[in-house]
Amino acid sequence: MDQETLTTVVGRVAGTEDSTPLQFCVAIDPEAYLQLDDVVVTRRELPGLGEVTSYGVVTQVSARHEGASFGSDVFLISDGVLPAQVQEIAEIATTRVEPECYVPPRPGAVVQRAVGEDRAQALYFDNMTRQVAVGLGRDGEPVYLNMDFLDGTRGAHVSISGVSGVATKTSFALFLLHSIFRGGALPNAHNAKALVFSVKGEDLLFLDTPNVHLDEKLKAEYAKLGLPAEPFASVGFYAPPTPSDTTGKPYVTGRTSGVGAFWWTIAEFCAKDLLPYVFADAEDERNQYTMVIHQVANRLRLDSTPAGKDGAANVDGVLCRTYAELVDVICERVTDEETRASWAGAVTGAGTVNAFIRRLRSSQRALNGLIRGDLADHPARSLSTENQQVTVVDIHNLVERAQRFVVGVTLSAETARKEAAGPGGLLFTMLDELNKYAPREGSSPIKEVLLDIAERGRSLGVILIGAQQTASEVERRIVSNSSVRIVGRLDAAEASRPEYGFLPASQRVRATLATPGTMFVSQPEIPVPIAVGFPFPAWATRLSEAGQIPSATATSKKSDPFAGLPTRGADPFDDDPPPF
Numbered sequence: 001m002d003q004e005t006l007t008t009v010v011g012r013v014a015g016t017e018d019s020t021p022l023q024f025c026v027a028i029d030p031e032a033y034l035q036l037d038d039v040v041v042t043r044r045e046l047p048g049l050g051e052v053t054s055y056g057v058v059t060q061v062s063a064r065h066e067g068a069s070f071g072s073d074v075f076l077i078s079d080g081v082l083p084a085q086v087q088e089i090a091e092i093a094t095t096r097v098e099p100e101c102y103v104p105p106r107p108g109a110v111v112q113r114a115v116g117e118d119r120a121q122a123l124y125f126d127n128m129t130r131q132v133a134v135g136l137g138r139d140g141e142p143v144y145l146n147m148d149f150l151d152g153t154r155g156a157h158v159s160i161s162g163v164s165g166v167a168t169k170t171s172f173a174l175f176l177l178h179s180i181f182r183g184g185a186l187p188n189a190h191n192a193k194a195l196v197f198s199v200k201g202e203d204l205l206f207l208d209t210p211n212v213h214l215d216e217k218l219k220a221e222y223a224k225l226g227l228p229a230e231p232f233a234s235v236g237f238y239a240p241p242t243p244s245d246t247t248g249k250p251y252v253t254g255r256t257s258g259v260g261a262f263w264w265t266i267a268e269f270c271a272k273d274l275l276p277y278v279f280a281d282a283e284d285e286r287n288q289y290t291m292v293i294h295q296v297a298n299r300l301r302l303d304s305t306p307a308g309k310d311g312a313a314n315v316d317g318v319l320c321r322t323y324a325e326l327v328d329v330i331c332e333r334v335t336d337e338e339t340r341a342s343w344a345g346a347v348t349g350a351g352t353v354n355a356f357i358r359r360l361r362s363s364q365r366a367l368n369g370l371i372r373g374d375l376a377d378h379p380a381r382s383l384s385t386e387n388q389q390v391t392v393v394d395i396h397n398l399v400e401r402a403q404r405f406v407v408g409v410t411l412s413a414e415t416a417r418k419e420a421a422g423p424g425g426l427l428f429t430m431l432d433e434l435n436k437y438a439p440r441e442g443s444s445p446i447k448e449v450l451l452d453i454a455e456r457g458r459s460l461g462v463i464l465i466g467a468q469q470t471a472s473e474v475e476r477r478i479v480s481n482s483s484v485r486i487v488g489r490l491d492a493a494e495a496s497r498p499e500y501g502f503l504p505a506s507q508r509v510r511a512t513l514a515t516p517g518t519m520f521v522s523q524p525e526i527p528v529p530i531a532v533g534f535p536f537p538a539w540a541t542r543l544s545e546a547g548q549i550p551s552a553t554a555t556s557k558k559s560d561p562f563a564g565l566p567t568r569g570a571d572p573f574d575d576d577p578p579p580f
Helices: 003-008 073-078 116-122 169-182 216-224 266-271 290-303 323-335 340-344 350-361 400-421 445-460 476-480 505-511
Strands: 009-013 023-028 039-046 050-066 085-098 110-113 131-136 142-146 158-161 193-198 235-239 259-261 304-307 312-315 318-320 390-394 427-431 462-468 484-487 518-523 526-533
Touching: 023 050, 039 085, 039 116, 050 073, 050 116, 050 505, 050 526, 085 116, 085 526, 131 169, 131 518, 131 526, 142 518, 158 169, 169 193, 169 427, 169 462, 193 400, 266 290, 266 304, 266 312, 266 323, 290 304, 290 323, 290 340, 290 350, 312 323, 318 323, 323 340, 323 350, 340 350, 400 427, 400 445, 400 462, 445 462, 445 476, 505 518, 505 526
Parallel strands: 158 462, 158 484, 193 390, 193 427, 235 259, 235 390, 427 462
Antiparallel strands: 009 023, 009 110, 023 085, 039 050, 039 110, 050 085, 131 142, 304 312, 312 318, 484 518, 518 526
16 A cells, blocks of 8 residues: 555444445544544445445544443443443445445445545546535535536525524625636636625625735635635625715715615606515515505506606606605505596405505605605616626615515516526625525515526526525525525524435534534535535625725716715724624
C-alpha cells in the first residue's frame, strides 16, 4: 500500500451486523476514527466481474465495551479487574456502487476514508459538469450542488427550512446566489437576475458593501470554494415611501444613500387590475365576495383615465389623488342602486357587498402610502429587475397586508415580464416566510402566482428560492417541486413531520442541535443529505459591519435625492443579534 492508502484506512466491514448493498457497518480501527458525515469507500472482487466499489456516508457512530454485561461493569473494566475492549461501530448509508452490481460488502473488507477522486465519485461530483459550491463538508472539503437542478435543465427551485434567527436561512440563500453568480457554473451569469424581498430589518440593504470583519481566514475559505470574498457588485435597493412624506423619501434609517422609493400610482392600480392583491389573505378566496373583487377591478380598468402627471386618475368621472378617495368612489358605486349592478354584479346580495366594503376599507391604513396620486411620477419608482443583477425590495416596515400586496404585485409583474421576454437569462426569486404567502390551506392571488412559478417557472427561467420556518405549513406542490431541499436548525416537533422524511433519523435529531452556519443539503443525485458549513458573509449584514458604502447604485443614480448625504456614524440597531 502507498502512503495515502495507509493514512486513509479507518477500519473493516463489521461481521456482527448484517451487511446489505444499501447499508453496512464498519468496525473502526483503534488508531482511527469516523465522525458523522464522513465519506468512506470499500472494495470487493467478484468472479467474472472484477472489482465492485461501494461508497457511503457515515450516518451514526456508536461505542461500547465488548465483554461487559452490566452497567456497573464499566468501573471494573476501568480498574483493570474485568477484561473488555472498547469498540466503535459506524453505520454507513451507501451513496453509490460502481459498477452497479448491488452486492453487500464482505465482513472484514478494508474500509478507507474517501479522499480526492474517491470522494468525488462517492458524492457524484464527477458527474456534475457545472458545480455550485454550497459550503465545506465535515472533512473541510467543498460540497457542491449540480447546477442542472437549479437552472431548470433537469429541475429547479430551492426550499430552505429552519427556526427563525438560528437557522440562518437568509444568509445561506444569499451565499447560494453569490456562488451561482460568481462560481462559474452559470455560463451567462451576467444575464441572470435575483429578486430579493427583505422582510426582517434592514440587513439586506448592505449587500454591495464589504464586511469589515472579513479577515484572511475567511478569504481563504471563500478561495477554497472557488469564490471571491467580495460583496455583490450590481445591486438596486428599493423601499416604500416614508409615511406622511410628500417628497417620496424612502422609509429606511440605517442606509441613507443608494435607496430608491417605490409605489404604485392610482392610474396604474386601476389599469393593471391590482385590486385582487388588496385581498391577498389565504382565506379570502373562499368567500363569495371574491366575485365582487373581479367585477370592480374590471370596472376600474374600463372606467378610469390618467389625470395629470402625478399618477392621479379620473374614475367614473371622479378625480382620485389618494387611495382613500379611490376607496370612497368604489364603495359609493357598489352600494348605489343605479350603479350597483354594473360594479358589483346584478345578482350580488347586500351581505356580499358589505363584506367586500368592510375588507376594502380596512386596507386603507396599510396601502395609503403605497398607492399614490400625490407624488411626482418618475420611472425609477417602479420595481424592476432590469437595471441591476440583484434587486432588494425592503418591506419590513410595512404591515403584513401591505407586504402581501407588494410581494404579489411584484412577483406577478416580473413573471409576466420574464414570460414575454422568452428564454435566455434566469430570474432567481428569494422569498422568506413562504408559509405566510403560500400556506397549505386556502387560496389567494399570491399563492396562485407562487404555484405557477413552482410548476411552470422552470420553463420560464424563473427559479424560486423559498425560505420558511415550517415546511409542513407550506403548499405541498411548492415543496414537492423543489429539486433542492435545505434544512438548518429545526424545532423538535417540526423535525418529526413527514415533510422531512428525506432526512435520516440521525440527521433529524442533529437538526434540532445544528449551530448557525450548518445546513443539511439534499439534492436528487445524492441519496443522503450532506451537512455543510458555509462561510461568514463577505458583505455587510448591518450598518456596523459596513465598510465604504458605494456612492451610487442603479436606483440612486436615477431617483434618490438624498444620495449625496453622508451615512450615519452609528448603528441604532447594533444591539440586535446578527443574522449569522
